[in-house]
Amino acid sequence: MLRLRSPRKNQVASSRQAWRLMRVLVNCENSARVRDAFRALGHDAWSCDILPTEGDPAWHVEGDAIEAAYGAQWDLMIAHPPCTYLTCAGNKWFKPEYAHRFPNRPQQREEAVAFVLRLAAAPIPRIAIENPIGTLSRRWRRPDQIIQPYEYGHPDRKPTCLWLKGLPKLTPTKLVQPNIKRNRNGRTASVHHDAALRLPPEERWKVRSMTYQGWADAMADQWGNPGEPLLL
Numbered sequence: 680m681l682r683l684r685s686p687r688k689n690q691v692a693s694s695r696q697a698w699r700l701m702r703v704l705v706n707c708e709n710s711a712r713v714r715d716a717f718r719a720l721g722h723d724a725w726s727c728d729i730l731p732t733e734g735d736p737a738w739h740v741e742g743d744a745i746e747a748a749y750g751a752q753w754d755l756m757i758a759h760p761p762c763t764y765l766t767c768a769g770n771k772w773f774k775p776e777y778a779h780r781f782p783n784r785p786q787q788r789e790e791a792v793a794f795v796l797r798l799a800a801a802p803i804p805r806i807a808i809e810n811p812i813g814t815l816s817r818r819w820r821r822p823d824q825i826i827q828p829y830e831y832g833h834p835d836r837k838p839t840c841l842w843l844k845g846l847p848k849l850t851p852t853k854l855v856q857p858n859i860k861r862n863r864n865g866r867t868a869s870v871h872h873d874a875a876l877r878l879p880p881e882e883r884w885k886v887r888s889m890t891y892q893g894w895a896d897a898m899a900d901q902w903g904n905p906g907e908p909l910l911l
């Protein structure tokens with residue numbers, strides 16, 4: 680049975696061991712899912728996004744991710760930087776035939792890569808950066824692992840990279856059968872993903888980029904669970 684000792688001492692004790700509650704920054708998160716999963720375990724977790732949060736605004740910084748990462752002391756940062764100019768799925772828009780429509784794409788990609796690298800270099804001992812498969816593997820380094828929603832209880836397929844510093848790889852929590860259908864063009868797509876495509880654009884990106892609850896819970900349980908040893 681876990682008992683909270685003195686929150687002022689920032690410590691939790693069990694009969695077996697003592698551990699430190701962490702100051703956690705969940706960067707580029709407006710859904711509050713990862714933040715709230717950590718808060719549920721007692722951590723001092725904050726979200727930061729240029730948008731207002733969909734959760735409780737009391738623990739949300741509405742502002743710039745870089746300022747948040749460098750402007751305070753954190754024990755752990757999980758960042759979900761925008762992937763619009765980084766993902767393989769957007770590669771077609773860089774082709775010469777689209778250059779007249781999207782002349783700024785190459786520069787936008789450069790800025791997006793620089794944003795991620797700046798986040799990764801923040802003086803925080805434990806960092807996880809999440810992004811779809813894309814140019815970061817070439818421009819930065821290969822991810823430490825690729826996770827799927829169907830490994831964490833959601834019947835979707837969405838390979839997602841994690842670049843880790845000071846953290847162990849996530850272990851799948853609940854394997855389920857992905858719900859896949861074949862589109863008219865012969866390609867396969869997850870049903871969830873396919874349904875999101877039918878939403879109006881202003882809602883679509885939010886639904887598609889919202890962190891799966893199973894991932895949020897696994898991150899909090901495995902990277903914030905006081906019973907687990909923390910790697911430094």
Ligand SMILES: C[S@@+](CC[C@H](N)C(=O)[O-])C[C@H]1O[C@@H](n2cnc3c(N)ncnc32)[C@H](O)[C@@H]1O
Nearest residue numbers: 707708709710728729743744759761888889890
């Ligand atoms: C791919 S979405 C991630 C959403 C996240 N998975 C969630 O569940 O809320 C990227 C987020 O980064 C935010 N963002 C973009 N530029 C930012 C910046 N400079 N500082 C903070 N947040 C930023 C966007 O508003 C968006 O919510």
